[in-house]
Each structure stands twice: as C-alpha cells, then as structure tokens.
Amino acid sequence: MWPQIIWNEEPGGNVEHIEEHGLSIDDVESVLADPERRGVSRSSGQPCVFGYTPDGTHIIVVYEQIDDDTVYPVTAYEVPPPAD
Numbered sequence: 001m002w003p004q005i006i007w008n009e010e011p012g013g014n015v016e017h018i019e020e021h022g023l024s025i026d027d028v029e030s031v032l033a034d035p036e037r038r039g040v041s042r043s044s045g046q047p048c049v050f051g052y053t054p055d056g057t058h059i060i061v062v063y064e065q066i067d068d069d070t071v072y073p074v075t076a077y078e079v080p081p082p083a084d
Contacts, residue, residue: 004070
C-alpha cells in the first residue's frame with residue numbers, strides 16, 4: 001500500500017516497540033501491504049489498519065502518515081479478529 005515504511009532500530013524505536021508485542025517487521029509490513037480494514041486508533045487518534053500476519057495472527061498497526069508514499073509504524077499488537 002505504501003512504498004516507503006520507516007523503521008527505527010534505535011533503542012525505544014518502533015522496531016523495539018513492535019518486538020515487545022511479539023511481532024516482527026515482516027508481520028507489520030504484510031498487514032500494511034494488504035490490510036483488511038482501516039480505522040483510527042481509539043487511544044491516540046492516529047490512523048490504523050487491521051489484518052493478518054503470515055502466520056494468521058490478527059493485528060492492528062497504528063501508524064503516522066508522513067506523506068502520500070511514506071508511513072511510520074508507531075506500534076502494532078494482536079487484537080481479536082472481527083466477529084462475522
């Protein structure tokens with residue numbers, strides 16, 4: 001979906017933050033590339049997407065939109081899948 005994803009591998013950066021939730025860069029990038037739905041984070045007001053990681057875990061990815069082509073994933077974590 002976005003050709004440019006900014007990753008910060010410094011201590012306290014977004015890579016560390018998503019790893020604290022048991023997720024990887026690949027997990028987040030797969031959902032950003034093919035989200036099942038979009039929304040807005042209730043806690044931060046930032047945009048977010050929902051989708052499934054390659055292993056089938058349903059996650060939310062909260063991100064900051066830098067420009068039309070670039071996002072900075074702020075956090076990502078497992079959430080319950082939507083009810084059918």
